[in-house]
Amino acid sequence: MPTRKEKAPEAPVLDFERPVVELQRKIATLKGRSRASSDLAREIRRIEERAEGLQRRIFSELSPWQKVQLARHPGRPYTLDYLARIIGDFRELHGDRSFADDSAMIGGIGYFEGIPVVVLGQQKGRKTKEKLARNLGMVKPEGYRKSMRLMQLAARFRHPVLCLLDTPGAFPGIDAEERGQAEAVAKSLEVMASLPVPIVSVVIGEGGSGGALAIGVADRVMMLENAVYSVISPEGCASILFRSDERKAEAAAAMKVTAPEILRLGVIDEIIPEAPGGAHRDFDATARNLAAAIRRALDELMPLSPQELKNRRYEKYRRMGAFVEAGGRDRLS
Amino acid sequence: MRDPNLAWYKRGKKEDDEPQSEKRSIPAGVFTKCPSCRQALLTADLHKNLDVCPSCDHHFAMATRDRIAVTMDEGSVVEFDHGVESMDPLGFRDSKRYSDRIKASRRSSGEVEALIALAGRIDGIEVEAGFFVFEFMGGSMGSVVGEKVTRVFERALERRVPALIFASSGGARMQEGILSLMQMAKTSAAIARLREAGVPYLSILLHPTTGGVAASFSMLGDLHIAEPRALIGFAGPRVIQNTIRQSLPPGFQRSEFLQAHGFVDMIVPRRDLKATIAHALRWLGAGPRAGQS
Ligand SMILES: [Zn+2]
Numbered sequence: 001m002p003t004r005k006e007k008a009p010e011a012p013v014l015d016f017e018r019p020v021v022e023l024q025r026k027i028a029t030l031k032g033r034s035r036a037s038s039d040l041a042r043e044i045r046r047i048e049e050r051a052e053g054l055q056r057r058i059f060s061e062l063s064p065w066q067k068v069q070l071a072r073h074p075g076r077p078y079t080l081d082y083l084a085r086i087i088g089d090f091r092e093l094h095g096d097r098s099f100a101d102d103s104a105m106i107g108g109i110g111y112f113e114g115i116p117v118v119v120l121g122q123q124k125g126r127k128t129k130e131k132l133a134r135n136l137g138m139v140k141p142e143g144y145r146k147s148m149r150l151m152q153l154a155a156r157f158r159h160p161v162l163c164l165l166d167t168p169g170a171f172p173g174i175d176a177e178e179r180g181q182a183e184a185v186a187k188s189l190e191v192m193a194s195l196p197v198p199i200v201s202v203v204i205g206e207g208g209s210g211g212a213l214a215i216g217v218a219d220r221v222m223m224l225e226n227a228v229y230s231v232i233s234p235e236g237c238a239s240i241l242f243r244s245d246e247r248k249a250e251a252a253a254a255m256k257v258t259a260p261e262i263l264r265l266g267v268i269d270e271i272i273p274e275a276p277g278g279a280h281r282d283f284d285a286t287a288r289n290l291a292a293a294i295r296r297a298l299d300e301l302m303p304l305s306p307q308e309l310k311n312r313r314y315e316k317y318r319r320m321g322a323f324v325e326a327g328g329r330d331r332l333s
Numbered sequence: 334m335r336d337p338n339l340a341w342y343k344r345g346k347k348e349d350d351e352p353q354s355e356k357r358s359i360p361a362g363v364f365t366k367c368p369s370c371r372q373a374l375l376t377a378d379l380h381k382n383l384d385v386c387p388s389c390d391h392h393f394a395m396a397t398r399d400r401i402a403v404t405m406d407e408g409s410v411v412e413f414d415h416g417v418e419s420m421d422p423l424g425f426r427d428s429k430r431y432s433d434r435i436k437a438s439r440r441s442s443g444e445v446e447a448l449i450a451l452a453g454r455i456d457g458i459e460v461e462a463g464f465f466v467f468e469f470m471g472g473s474m475g476s477v478v479g480e481k482v483t484r485v486f487e488r489a490l491e492r493r494v495p496a497l498i499f500a501s502s503g504g505a506r507m508q509e510g511i512l513s514l515m516q517m518a519k520t521s522a523a524i525a526r527l528r529e530a531g532v533p534y535l536s537i538l539l540h541p542t543t544g545g546v547a548a549s550f551s552m553l554g555d556l557h558i559a560e561p562r563a564l565i566g567f568a569g570p571r572v573i574q575n576t577i578r579q580s581l582p583p584g585f586q587r588s589e590f591l592q593a594h595g596f597v598d599m600i601v602p603r604r605d606l607k608a609t610i611a612h613a614l615r616w617l618g619a620g621p622r623a624g625q626s
Contacts, residue, residue, distance in 0.1 A: 170548075170568075173577050177568065180552070181548070181568070186548050186553050193525040210545055231511055231513045231545070254423065255507065267515055314522050317522050320515040320516070321515065323480055324418050
């Protein structure tokens with residue numbers, strides 16, 4: 001099965017993107033004129049500079065809630081879009097060998113720059129039918145049992161694991177509870193903590209709580225520039241703590257969900273830059289940045305022995321958290 | 334690490350300054366109405382019966398200190414990590430400051446945080462244990478709870494004695510954001526080490542155990558022992574209802590439902606819980622065997 005490498009689809013435009021998009025449309029119209037003149041070229045160059053400046057300014061001042069909107073942008077590249085660009089000879093593998101195949105969790109084998117790897121990632125759908133089939137990227141227990149199975153496959157054959165996180169959260173539903181959603185997530189955490197091969201995880205869009213973390217316990221954890229990572233959705237937090245899900249923007253700000261904030265809290269190791277204007281504006285450029293970051297991580301991790309990897313991973317998570325201890329030991333990770 | 338000054342029966346100065354309102358899960362009136370059979374029970378009788386309704390067996394929530402007292406052998410308990418306290422890493426504020434919420438919970442619960450970590454004996458068997466304090470911010474797990482749970486597992490590993498967690502928690506503590514989520518990874522990593530070393534870990538599931546506490550160490554026990562009718566699950570019933578917009582089946586996410594679906598080893602009434610735990614620990618190879626001591 002050849003992997004798809006589609007172009008960025010025509011995406012809806014968010015409010016704060018509109019001024020730049022309008023300028024870019026104007027540029028496209030001007031460029032489309034048949035008779036080129038040096039005056040016209042100068043005019044185009046002038047508008048292009050304005051558009052770039054405006055974009056830089058808007059994107060440097062995005063609020064946490066605007067980042068959440070970008071992380072959920074319907075035109076944003078999803079797991080399969082990246083796999084098509086950075087994984088050679090990818091073959092998707094299906095099923096948990098016990099109950100079902102969950103298409104909200106992609107799993108497979110392939111080569112990253114020639115290195116055999118297992119790749120995993122939640123997959124949202126783009127069109128209505130696919131959204132439904134992929135359950136909006138909300139994984140059920142069988143999805144996590146598939147990802148665990150493939151991690152253990154990687155471990156047996158000593159290949160690294162790459163995980164792309166992009167989910168609103170593990171599916172909250174009757175069937176998911178019947179099949180042990182809590183156990184599936186919990187076991188995933190334990191399996192990842194003790195996996196004897198390098199694991200690299202990247203939050204590419206929405207890092208939604210335990211459902212994301214179930215493929216996020218890694219030796220190197222990174223976030224795309226406009227991705228978000230949180231313990232509960234801003235809407236969920238707003239409805240519980242702010243007593244209204246209308247206050248989701250406040251909740252997003254209070255929970256510190258953006259990549260720079262998560263980096264400052266010591267939970268991720270690196271932020272991967274996206275294409276100007278966001279990953280959805282240029283899939284290829286963003287995928288190149290992603291590949292470069294994964295390459296650096298694997299270069300560092302692959303020489304380590306299984307025991308070194310496990311010890312370092314343990315210590316990495318052991319340090320996470322912030323508390324004070326009477327007797328003077330203050331700790332902010 | 335083993336500092337006798339931290340023993341809970343010798344409370345620190347700081348806590349003495351605060352009002353000692355041992356908040357009980359059962360209102361302190363003379364009579365208590367059972368929500369299940371609707372009988373008016375003498376509160377004193379109810380306590381004598383381990384907060385279980387004598388007529389219908391409804392298990393009331395039990396105050397954590399009472400739980401410790403009926404579980405651990407008398408005089409065997411030493412409490413640890415009493416001084417580990419939250420530092421509000423996000424400067425979180427909703428209608429109230431997080432730091433003020435913590436202060437209020439300390440006053441109302443009489444505890445420093447949502448987990449009590451201790452070492453002691455159960456029927457003569459040495460254990461390291463953590464008891465969730467549901468009375469403290471719904472037993473939610475932030476950095477402090479995650480750290481204390483991890484230390485319970487690490488001490489168990491170091492001493493090669495069984496670990497037990499008595500879970501009762503609404504899940505991760507939102508006010509510490511992503512750091513709360515990471516406590517799931519941290520505690521589960523500690524379990525991985527226990528398992529590799531063959532040190533037993535019993536997960537005791539009390540009402541309610543949901544969210545990030547369910548989806549980490551609580552579902553990673555060598556044995557899962559639940560009290561009757563405890564709510565145990567990943568997502569809260571309200572969240573599920575709002576997502577799927579269907580009514581939930583009767584008994585959904587209760588202990589009996591989990592046992593029927595294969596996620597709980599046994600459901601044990603409160604009066605038999607200590608003996609069952611001791612039996613399991615002996616079978617797992619901990620402490621003197623029955624009849625050998
Ligand atoms: Zn009753």
